[in-house]
Amino acid sequence: MNAVLQVENLRTHFFTKAGVVKAVDDVSFSVERGKILGLVGESGSGKSMTGYSIMGLIDAPGKIVDGRILLNGENIIGLKHEQWRGLRGNRVAMIFQDPMMTLNPVLRIDTQMIEAIQAHEKISSVNARERCRAALVRVGIASADERLNSYPHQFSGGMRQRVAIAIALLNKPDVIIADEPTTALDVTIQGQILFEMQALCRDSGTALIWITHDLSVVAGLADHIAVMYAGKVVEYGSVAKVLDAPLHPYTQGLLASVPSRNRRGQPLKQIPGMTPSLLEIGSGCAFRERCPYRMPDCEATPPLSPHAAHRQVRCFHPVTGHSA
Amino acid sequence: MNAAAWLKRATKSALSFGEAPRIESPLQRFWSDFSESRLALIGLMLLTMIILIAIFAPLISPQNPYDLSQLDIMDSKLAPGEKSGAGHTHLLGTDDQGRDMLSAIFYGLRISLGVGIASTVFALAIGLFFGMIAAYFSGWVDTLIMRVVDIQLSFPAILIALILLAVLGQGADKIIVALITVQWAYYARTVRASALVEKQKEYIEAAKVLALSKTRILFCHMLPNCLPPLIVVATVQVAHAIALESTLSFLGLGLPITEPSLGLLISNGFTYLMSGKYWISFYPGLALLLTIMSINLVADQLRDVLNPRLKK
Amino acid sequence: MLSYTLRRLFQSGFVLLMMSFLVFVGVYAIGNPVELLINPQADDAERLRATIAMGLDKPFYAQYLAFLGTASTGDFGRSFVFNVPALSLILQKLPATIELALFATMIAVVVGIPLGLIAGLKPDSFVGRAIMALSIIGFSLPTFWVGLVLIMFFSVHLGWLPSNGRGDTVDVLGIPVSFLTWDGLTHLFMPAFNLALFKLSLLIRLTRSGTREALLQDYVKFARAKGLSNTRVIGVHVLKNIMIPIVTVIGLEFGSVIAFAIVTETIFAWPGTGKLLIDSINQLDRPVIVAYLLVIVSLFIFINFLVDVVYSVLDPRVRLGAQSGGGH
Numbered sequence: 001m002n003a004v005l006q007v008e009n010l011r012t013h014f015f016t017k018a019g020v021v022k023a024v025d026d027v028s029f030s031v032e033r034g035k036i037l038g039l040v041g042e043s044g045s046g047k048s049m050t051g052y053s054i055m056g057l058i059d060a061p062g063k064i065v066d067g068r069i070l071l072n073g074e075n076i077i078g079l080k081h082e083q084w085r086g087l088r089g090n091r092v093a094m095i096f097q098d099p100m101m102t103l104n105p106v107l108r109i110d111t112q113m114i115e116a117i118q119a120h121e122k123i124s125s126v127n128a129r130e131r132c133r134a135a136l137v138r139v140g141i142a143s144a145d146e147r148l149n150s151y152p153h154q155f156s157g158g159m160r161q162r163v164a165i166a167i168a169l170l171n172k173p174d175v176i177i178a179d180e181p182t183t184a185l186d187v188t189i190q191g192q193i194l195f196e197m198q199a200l201c202r203d204s205g206t207a208l209i210w211i212t213h214d215l216s217v218v219a220g221l222a223d224h225i226a227v228m229y230a231g232k233v234v235e236y237g238s239v240a241k242v243l244d245a246p247l248h249p250y251t252q253g254l255l256a257s258v259p260s261r262n263r264r265g266q267p268l269k270q271i272p273g274m275t276p277s278l279l280e281i282g283s284g285c286a287f288r289e290r291c292p293y294r295m296p297d298c299e300a301t302p303p304l305s306p307h308a309a310h311r312q313v314r315c316f317h318p319v320t321g322h323s324a
Numbered sequence: 325m326n327a328a329a330w331l332k333r334a335t336k337s338a339l340s341f342g343e344a345p346r347i348e349s350p351l352q353r354f355w356s357d358f359s360e361s362r363l364a365l366i367g368l369m370l371l372t373m374i375i376l377i378a379i380f381a382p383l384i385s386p387q388n389p390y391d392l393s394q395l396d397i398m399d400s401k402l403a404p405g406e407k408s409g410a411g412h413t414h415l416l417g418t419d420d421q422g423r424d425m426l427s428a429i430f431y432g433l434r435i436s437l438g439v440g441i442a443s444t445v446f447a448l449a450i451g452l453f454f455g456m457i458a459a460y461f462s463g464w465v466d467t468l469i470m471r472v473v474d475i476q477l478s479f480p481a482i483l484i485a486l487i488l489l490a491v492l493g494q495g496a497d498k499i500i501v502a503l504i505t506v507q508w509a510y511y512a513r514t515v516r517a518s519a520l521v522e523k524q525k526e527y528i529e530a531a532k533v534l535a536l537s538k539t540r541i542l543f544c545h546m547l548p549n550c551l552p553p554l555i556v557v558a559t560v561q562v563a564h565a566i567a568l569e570s571t572l573s574f575l576g577l578g579l580p581i582t583e584p585s586l587g588l589l590i591s592n593g594f595t596y597l598m599s600g601k602y603w604i605s606f607y608p609g610l611a612l613l614l615t616i617m618s619i620n621l622v623a624d625q626l627r628d629v630l631n632p633r634l635k636k
Numbered sequence: 637m638l639s640y641t642l643r644r645l646f647q648s649g650f651v652l653l654m655m656s657f658l659v660f661v662g663v664y665a666i667g668n669p670v671e672l673l674i675n676p677q678a679d680d681a682e683r684l685r686a687t688i689a690m691g692l693d694k695p696f697y698a699q700y701l702a703f704l705g706t707a708s709t710g711d712f713g714r715s716f717v718f719n720v721p722a723l724s725l726i727l728q729k730l731p732a733t734i735e736l737a738l739f740a741t742m743i744a745v746v747v748g749i750p751l752g753l754i755a756g757l758k759p760d761s762f763v764g765r766a767i768m769a770l771s772i773i774g775f776s777l778p779t780f781w782v783g784l785v786l787i788m789f790f791s792v793h794l795g796w797l798p799s800n801g802r803g804d805t806v807d808v809l810g811i812p813v814s815f816l817t818w819d820g821l822t823h824l825f826m827p828a829f830n831l832a833l834f835k836l837s838l839l840i841r842l843t844r845s846g847t848r849e850a851l852l853q854d855y856v857k858f859a860r861a862k863g864l865s866n867t868r869v870i871g872v873h874v875l876k877n878i879m880i881p882i883v884t885v886i887g888l889e890f891g892s893v894i895a896f897a898i899v900t901e902t903i904f905a906w907p908g909t910g911k912l913l914i915d916s917i918n919q920l921d922r923p924v925i926v927a928y929l930l931v932i933v934s935l936f937i938f939i940n941f942l943v944d945v946v947y948s949v950l951d952p953r954v955r956l957g958a959q960s961g962g963g964h
Contacts, residue, residue, distance in 0.1 A: 055861055089863030096861075101854035106952060115872075116862040151952040167862065260651050347818060365771075374675060478888075480895035485927065490917040491662050497807035551657075567778050571899055574780045575914060590781055594903075602788050617776035624772070 003030040003070075004174045005054070010067035011208075012046075012053045012110045020294060023049040023062070025231035028304060030311075031175065031207040031224070038210045038239065040254070041228035046274055047211045050175040050228070054209075055094050056084040072174065090120040090237030093168035097180040099161035103152035110148040111162060116167050118223055135166040140196065152154045160190035165197065179211045191205065194221055217257050219243055227251045230286035233304055237311035247307055247318040249291045285315070293317050340448040344473060357629040369623025374615050378434040385427035386412065390582075404603050417603040419592060425603060428589055429611045435585040436615070439496060440566035443503035448558055450504065451511020456514065456542050456550075466627030470516065473509040489577040499578045503565050508627040514557045552630040559623035563616045570612055586612040644944070650938045652930070656707065658885035659929045660700050713923035717916070722923035725962045726909055726931050729897045731811045732802060733908035736900070739815065739824055741886065746837045749882065759848060769842060774837030778928030779896060783903035790826060800905035810825070816843050824937070827904040832896060836891055842885055853877075880951050887943030891936045918926025 012024035018061055024046045027133040031037045041047045052058050054069055056076070071091060076084065078265040096102045102113060113132035114125055123131075129148065131135045136144035139162040161181055165256060168176050178197065198221055200207045218225055218239065225242045227235040227250065235248040246252040258268035285291070288298040297316050304314045359365055379382065386525025403520050404417040404425075416425035458469040476484070485502040492498040522528065523546065531541045572578035574594075584592070586608045591602025687693050689701065706713070712722040755767040791799035803823030805812035814820030851855060851874065859873045898910030905911065909928055916924040 057857060057860055085863050085865065087863070088861055094858075094861040096854050096858055099852060102858040104855040104859065104877070106872050106950070108952075113870065115864060119863045119868070131888070153953045164858070181746065231781070239959075360716065403738060426729075475654070478891075479933075479941065482898065483895040483929075483932070486898065486913075486917070487659070487662055488923075490925070499905035515807055563776070570778055571780055576915070579837060587778075587780075590778075590784065594784060597784060597788055598792060602792075605781075605784050606788070609778065609784065612778050612781060613773075616778070620772055620776050 002032050004032040004033050006070040008068040010053060011065045012049055012058055012062060013065050016061055016274050020232050020280050022281055023278060024053055027233050027237055031209060031228045032321040033207055034202055036208040036222045038222035038225040039157050039209055040218055042213055042275055045228040047228050047230040048179050051179050051211055055088055076130045089116055090171045091173050092175045093173040094177045095164050095168050095181045098184045099157050099164055102164050103160055105152055109150055113167055116170050116277045120171055139166045158185055164216055177209045231278055234314045247313040249293055249319055250287050252319050356626055361625045364438055364621055364625030367618045370618035371622055373595050377430055378437045381434045383432040385430045387424040387427045389423045389427040389431055416607045419604045425607055429608050432586040432589050432608060433582055435583055436566050439500055439569050440562050443500045443565050444558055444562045446508035447504040448511050451508040452515050455512040456513025459516045473512050474607055476509045485572055494580045495581055496583055507561055510557055514553055515550055518553050519546055522546050522549045537608060556627045556630055559626055563619040567616055644941060655933045656930060659926055667809055712927035715921050715924045716921050719923045722927035725924055726927045729912050733897050734899055735813055736828055740893055741829040743832040744830055744835035744839050748839030749843050752840040753847055756844040756847025771840040773838040774833050779901055780899050782833055786830055788924045796948045798823050802907055827900050827906050831900045842882055847874060872904050883946055884943055885937055890939050909949050
């Protein structure tokens with residue numbers, strides 16, 4: 001397997017006054033060159049924190065307590081600060097959710113782009129600027145020269161997100177982590193950006209981790225999908241398989257709650273109950289309180305175990321026989 | 325979403341298994357929030373003590389410092405801990421007229437706190453009134469009031485108070501007037517800002533639809549919702565008023581010598597500083613510092629607790 | 637930009653006119669200077685002569701108009717006490733006050749911003765807490781009392797620093813300054829530190845809260861995600877953002893530094909305008925009080941204007957707003 005990034009049993013906990021919050025608790029997945037992984041979950045399921053963990057951007061009171069993150073086969077957990085900094089924005093880049101907030105309002109676009117290159121290589125500002133211009137053109141920004149001299153507030157939300165994408169692409173990273181980058185945008189712009197990101201990654205061979213709560217986005221975009229619930233990956237597999245035949249009751253519930261043309265006129269299904277607090281979450285399957293197929297053995301914590309080829313599920317009773 | 329917001333949500337809003345959420349009264353929640361800071365609790369304790377001392381000064385002072393029959397010029401400028409001719413020990417020494425400094429400080433606290441609180445209460449009432457009027461009526465009324473507020477706030481309080489006192493002369497009533505004049509604008513601005521926010525809310529719309537009278541909407545509906553930020557400003561302003569009063573008294577423009585606030589006591593001791601008799605100035609200043617600091621500590625925590633932006 | 641500047645100038649003129657009236661009304665009500673200045677044994681005729689000589693016999697509005705007329709040419713009358721033009725008296729003392737205020741502001745900036753930054757970056761560390769505790773104390777210390785304690789300690793007890801006056805001065809472009817001579821510097825240090833203390837605490841808190849807020853912003857996280865060094869994230873991304881409110885506050889507070897110089901100058905016998913004002917109030921030297929206030933008001937208006945300009949340079953979002961006519 002040609003995995004650029006492998007995450008194995010990652011655990012990131014936050015040590016707060018109220019107790020330990022297990023934001024990321026045993027997360028494993030891998031992404032291949034040029035492929036797209038959809039990391040799906042509700043807010044608070046730990047998907048963003050997984051992204052930050054890979055970036056090495058977990059601040060106190062948070063800490064990666066266990067697991068391995070293999071970038072091109074090398075474990076990056078335990079790297080010195082300076083070494084990890086050298087990877088950030090260089091081998092692994094990240095794009096954030098709200099484009100109105102990610103660019104520094106008081107710095108010009110060229111400043112913010114050139115510094116991203118110069119943080120990783122010795123290059124003259126003139127040459128760096130030329131690369132920035134090219135990057136802007138690549139993400140579809142017209143009159144890039146002029147735009148370089150602008151400030152963020154002179155751009156629309158969609159344009160700003162394109163700039164953020166251009167910045168992520170600057171150093172030709174191996175992996176880009178996109179944390180709900182289209183959620184804050186208009187639907188039409190969303191579509192454009194999804195399409196362009198897909199093309200850019202395929203062309204450059206960059207692996208993409210697309211974090212989202214929106215299954216319909218992942219359906220059209222990703223190759224693989226990892227579903228997260230309460231800090232754990234509960235299901236992993238190719239998009240087609242997971243969406244067609246979900247194994248975990250949570251994935252099933254999630255799919256049932258997406259509006260569909262085929263079920264027009266019928267009331268939307270919803271998953272009963274609420275996401276559990278990640279504070280001092282006890283043992284046992286975290287979904288059991290809301291699960292329609294709950295059994296006595298669910299009081300033990302299920303492992304993420306292989307199920308058929310290239311599929312994994314964290315459930316003692318995967319939904320194979322009793323389909324909804 | 326940033327990590328801090330995420331953490332708050334993860335720890336607070338979601339319910340944990342089995343455990344029912346504990347319901348607290350608003351006052352209980354306020355207290356549990358407030359007492360989170362140990363520093364604020366120390367401030368509150370100190371402040372309570374100071375207020376009690378001010379109230380009961382005549383009962384707990386070793387001596388009535390302004391009863392001339394109790395003073396003996398022979399006891400003047402005794403160092404802290406020295407005994408007077410009559411055998412009293414002066415813990416903090418005596419001043420140039422043989423006055424026990426500890427008693428003078430207790431009485432001075434009374435005057436300083438009294439002036440600070442009185443001026444704050446009046447300034448609060450005036451500022452509240454104009455701020456509400458400005459927010460509710462908007463238009464030229466608002467423009468006029470806020471212009472005056474803006475212009476006034478662009479000048480340092482001490483300068484305005486100084487000139488006013490130069491015009492009015494000395495006296496407790498006059499310094500209170502001066503302090504009210506420099507303070508009301510802060511309240512007016514704070515009230516207007518929060519009232520403008522409240523005005524947009526639907527409950528005011530609802531009150532209007534019910535055809536309630538304007539005064540009723542203003543003072544029964546909007547006012548209570550504008551109070552939290554005002555409480556914070558008022559606490560800070562009491563400290564400012566006390567500091568300002570003592571500064572003006574120190575400059576000889578505040579209270580007359582017959583009503584010696586802490587500032588005046590400090591000013592009185594200034595003359596003897598050069599000859600090493602530090603205690604006449606030093607201890608009243610320390611009392612002043614502790615008073616202002618305890619109020620500031622309480623105000624700091626109040627601001628954090630009452631700030632809706634930091635909640636949830 | 638031009639129309640904006642013009643409107644600002646017009647507003648400033650209006651404020652100045654209003655202040656001149658208020659100041660005049662206020663000062664008009666202060667005592668009767670004749671009583672103070674002439675011999676207590678003087679007879680009524682002599683009193684009248686003095687009253688007429690000072691123009692105090694005319695009705696109020698006539699005095700104000702006469703005052704406006706002469707004030708517009710920079711003539712605020714002669715000091716009753718020193719018998720020299722009031723304005724020249726103020727201008728002669730002004731450099732000492734400005735020097736003191738600038739030096740105090742410099743101390744506040746040079747010490748306050750780095751300390752605030754440290755406290756903001758490590759709010760829960762011992763150092764961060766210690767800095768905050770210091771700033772709370774600095775905030776609560778009455779300026780004049782600190783002055784006394786400084787004198788007590790450094791002048792009386794240790795005998796290191798002189799407690800009054802400006803010390804030796806050197807003329808720079810015809811203006812006497814203290815900070816260029818060693819003697820002057822030793823005289824300047826204590827009053828400047830005294831005056832700076834409050835602003836120092838203010839800057840610490842402002843920088844700290846600004847830093848903490850900025851650190852939570854996505855743009856800081858994004859900057860770190862780009863692989864920038866900590867130095868660059870803090871030195872450029874955080875600092876440039878928090879400088880906007882800080883510069884505004886420094887500018888606006890400069891006026892209050894000058895006002896508080898009144899207290900500091902009185903304590904350290906610093907021969908500036910503040911001490912002159914207190915002396916003039918005590919001696920009912922009306923023209924000097926009026927001249928002082930109007931000079932200070934003009935100075936404030938000028939500073940406010942300067943702050944607005946600097947603000948628009950620092951914050952790119954404001955530049956366009958000013959053109960489209962946004963006042964504040």
